[in-house]
Amino acid sequence: xxxxxxxxxxxxxxxVAKELIGKILVTSVNDVLTSGMIVETEAYSFKERGCHxxxxxxxxxxxxxxxxxxxxxxxxxxxxxxxxxxxxxxxxADAVLxxxxxxxxxxxxxxxxxxxxxxxxxxxxxxxxxxxLGIIKSWNGVDLVSDQVWIEEGEKVAASKIKAxxxxxxxxxGEDALLPWxxxxxxxxxxxx
DNA sequence: TACGTGATCACG
DNA sequence: GTGATCACGTAA
Numbered sequence: 001x002x003x004x005x006x007x008x009x010x011x012x013x014x015x016v017a018k019e020l021i022g023k024i025l026v027t028s029v030n031d032v033l034t035s036g037m038i039v040e041t042e043a044y045s046f047k048e049r050g051c052h053x054x055x056x057x058x059x060x061x062x063x064x065x066x067x068x069x070x071x072x073x074x075x076x077x078x079x080x081x082x083x084x085x086x087x088x089x090x091x092x093a094d095a096v097l098x099x100x101x102x103x104x105x106x107x108x109x110x111x112x113x114x115x116x117x118x119x120x121x122x123x124x125x126x127x128x129x130x131x132x133l134g135i136i137k138s139w140n141g142v143d144l145v146s147d148q149v150w151i152e153e154g155e156k157v158a159a160s161k162i163k164a165x166x167x168x169x170x171x172x173x174g175e176d177a178l179l180p181w182x183x184x185x186x187x188x189x190x191x192x193x
Numbered sequence: 194t195a196c197g198t199g200a201t202c203a204c205g
Numbered sequence: 206g207t208g209a210t211c212a213c214g215t216a217a
Contacts (some may be wrong), residue, residue, distance in 0.1 A: 004210090005213085033206085042212070044212075050212075051212090052212080074212090076211065076213060077210095077211060078210065079213080079214085080213050080214075082212060082213085084212085090214050097212060099212085125213070125214070126212070126213070127213045127214065127215085130212075167212070168212070169211085169212050169213070170208090170212055173212095183217085192213095
């Protein structure tokens, strides 16, 4: 079952980021599915400096200002596509970055896309998982209740298994970089390094 | 630790 | 128009 729009449109992005742990991200390209269990996420809110939307709408971040339940995909460092889910209501630009997956479905296709012959750590990082699942920048703004990309109910992960840490790679955010808004499954080998 | 890589942003 | 910057990944 696809998660409904109401899941994404709640106002607490940190809660949504936490609840996304254990759920299944699925993409469909030419009717071939690839999927994985979400094992690492980060929450971003327009109210803090770590967020692309902090200074208001721009050409890149404008989909974050739409209502929750769509994708936000952008190119990072000139070569990596990063995948977020937009949350909250229209005008409240929150999003959750999906940082790592444990592969479930379509592993052969993932390996082909990554140009490797082992499944090892193939989706352990935000730039890697998009490539493995075929997500590119033109998917920006796509509805998450669509047949292209969606998130399904997955395993229930006990709260005691979920760890909160500071987010990665946002030193520019000053003290907001210290917020414990990165969530991951303890001891899961697919979490990024 | 160093750097590839190119779109985007803020400046003016 | 243009230069600085960057929510990463890999090699070393």
